[in-house]
Amino acid sequence: MDETVTIIGGGIAGASVAYHLSEHTEASITVFERNAIGAETTARSTAVFRQMGDSELDPMKRYAMRLYNEFLADPRATPRYDPIGRLELATDDEHAAPLRAAEPSVGAYVEGEELAAITPVPELETDAVTGALYDPNAGIFSPVELTHEFVERARENGVEFLSNTEVTDIETDDGGVTAVRTVSERHPTTRVVCAAGPWNLALGRLVGLELPLRHTLAPIARLEPTEALPHPLPNIKHGASGYYFLGQPDGTVLVGHSPGSYADAGTEYDPETVPETVPEEVRSGMTDAIERFLPSLLDAEIVEEWVGVRSLTPDGHPIVGPTAVDGFSIVAFNSEGIQLAPATGRVIAANVADETQPGYAEAVSPARFDGDWTGE
Ligand SMILES: Cc1cc2nc3c(=O)[nH]c(=O)nc-3n(C[C@H](O)[C@H](O)[C@H](O)COP(=O)(O)OP(=O)(O)OC[C@H]3O[C@@H](n4cnc5c(N)ncnc54)[C@H](O)[C@@H]3O)c2cc1C
Structure with missing residues (x-):
């Protein structure tokens, strides 16, 4: 057949x-x-x-x-790639250890003055950060x-x-x-x-x-900075809290929450039960993360928001x-x-x-x- x-x-x-x-x-x-x-x-x-x-x-x-x-x-294809770079932040020694261990295969581990000097993010509140894994080649499609x-x-x-x-x-x-x-x-x-x-x-x-398979919600808000950033913001992730930032080609910044593990996930969603806007507790977590790491974005307006569903495996x-x-x-x-x-x-x-x-x-x-x- x-x-x-x-x-x-x-x-x-x-x-x-x-x-x-x-x-x-x-x-x-x-x-x-x-x-x-x-x-x-x-x-x-x-x-x-x-x-x-x-x-x-x-x-x-x-x-x-x-x-x-x-x-x-x-030349006939439309996809493009923006190499905006990526910083994975640690705010204590426990979370810094695996980032140090990932060097050099995933990037360079930087801390202190070196962090302030090497990162292309003058907005980043480096005093709040123990160290970071910096991958300049990461980017977005x-x-x-x-x-x-x-x-x-x-x-x-x-x-x-x-x-x-x-x-x-x-x-x-x-x-x-x-x-x-x-x-x-x-x-x-x-x-x-x-x-x-x-x-x-x-x-x-x-x-x-x-x-x-289990489901977990992945909410995102799009922020429009009150003043245009001089450069696209890299992907900045704080693994311990799950919050991350991501500069977009149009100058806006996405702030999102990356969910936990299979063991933490419980609720099964269907398309009708997925919230359309960022849940309240995540919204306040986003504000905390902005205040802690990128306070210059505190006045930025949320111009769009959505919630994706990720599937997780054991x-x-x-x-x-x-x-x-x-x-x-x-x-x-x-x-x-x-x-x-x-x-x-x-x-x-x-x-x-x-x-x-x-x-x-x-x-x-x-x-x-x-x-x-x-x-x-
Ligand atoms: C906020 C967020 C950030 C993410 N960031 C990253 C990242 O940085 N890097 C990365 O690699 N991945 C990332 N992911 C994960 C990635 O987006 C997903 O793993 C991927 O898009 C899943 O693709 P898919 O085709 O399996 O699912 P989908 O894109 O959901 O496609 C499945 C399709 O099946 C259709 N469908 C369902 N039921 C039926 C039916 N009965 N009949 C016909 N059609 C049906 C749906 O309409 C849907 O279009 C992210 C996900 C989210 C939510």
Whole structure:
């Protein structure tokens, strides 16, 4: 039988999977997106790309940087990269230790006068900081531009993208997928790749899987400084509190809160229960962080705000590959989806095309959970 692949979700994950599958297989590929392409978590992301550490996921990030560089070098492509730099702040010795240890692979650890001299942030209240890991090469992409570049390339290879088309059910027979349903049609398929971001949880249940994913809210406010900053503000993150700042190409500054770990996460959200504005306790935490680190922004006006949902996994690695349900694969992130989407597309394509898997496939495989979440 001819291979028919249905991808659920047109965020950066679904778009990357579509592109990689179209490069490696002859399958007939359709992407179902209930909203507009790239309009959910991907559009709410800050899309910071930072230097590699020693993590097992670094080869995945290196693959992404190679592919994104190819996009940047293509005169027909729109993605751009702003190398604004990154400072990870420690305000006590306990949090300074891992930053020191990350030097030199992730940047330079700086403190005291050196911190004031080396950082391009005269606004930073350096007295409040014990030390910082400074990575001048970190920067930001536009996540929506990257997604559209994958979509363009996949379309040229014959992939069909259906926006505003929600998958409402997934049919199985004898332990394998046979079709997906929308409100108006039944779409027979030999494979489903579920790339629905935080909503993978609900879709997994349609085939009897209880995926090991949890949700956490990621609120962001956009500040307009009363006086234009003389330079784009780098990404400044205070790991201990989870608050961060990020300069934007238009001169505004994003202030956000990066949530905690899988163990801390509890509530499961659906699109209707996600707040539209920054929750009150986070808003006051943002004010505290501004007062503490960047007091010159205290008078800045909030001109926009939104709340994204991040999915988290038990071990911090994404979950990518085939599951115990025949023909049903999953692409789910522990955040970091902008940096990891290219490599996850490659893993899925190698699996469908029956090619040699990249070395990192095992570290992200659903099989590492021994099937104890599959309902078996
Ligand atoms: C505030 C914030 C900051 C972030 N910062 C970074 C960062 O700096 N670097 C980084 O690498 N990552 C970052 N991330 C994480 C990154 O944005 C995500 O991991 C990534 O965007 C997830 O992409 P996705 O395609 O899996 O999900 P999504 O973009 O959510 O795409 C899934 C799509 O599936 C669709 N869908 C859901 N259900 C159905 C259905 N039944 N039928 C059809 N379609 C359906 C949705 O409409 C959605 O468009 C951040 C995330 C947030 C929220």
